[in-house]
C-alpha cells in the first residue's frame with residue numbers, strides 16, 4: 001500500500017489524475033492559457049475566468065509558507081494517531097497555492113515565508129505530499 005492508496009478521502013474521477021501524478025512524485029500545476037491563473041486543485045476549468053483551456057506546468061516543489069495551523073485534534077482515526085501536526089498554505093514558486101503537511105520543523109519555530117520543498121513519502125499512512133524546510137530557511 002502506498003500513501004496514495006491510503007488517502008483518507010479516497011480517489012474520485014476528478015482528482016484521480018492529480019493523485020496519480022503525485023504518486024509518480026510529480027506536482028502538477030494548472031495554468032490558464034487565457035488569464036495565466038495557476039492552481040493545483042484538479043479543476044476542469046480556471047477558477048478565475050472559467051476558461052477550460054489549461055496547460056500543466058511541472059512544479060519544482062519549492063515554495064514559501066504563507067500560513068499554517070497546528071492540528072491538535074483529528075476526527076479521523078488514522079490522523080488522530082499523528083497529532084499534533086502542521087498543515088500549511090504553501091505558495092509554490094510557480095505562483096500556485098496548495099495546502100499540505102509541513103514537517104521537519106517544530107511548530108513554534110515556524111515563521112511566515114519559511115522556504116519549503118515538497119517531498120513524496122513512500123510509506124503508507126503518511127500524507128502523499130509533505131513539505132520540509134529548504135536548507136537556508138527564509139528568503
Ligand SMILES: [Zn+2]
Pocket residue numbers: 032033034035036037046047048049050051
Ligand atoms: Zn483563467
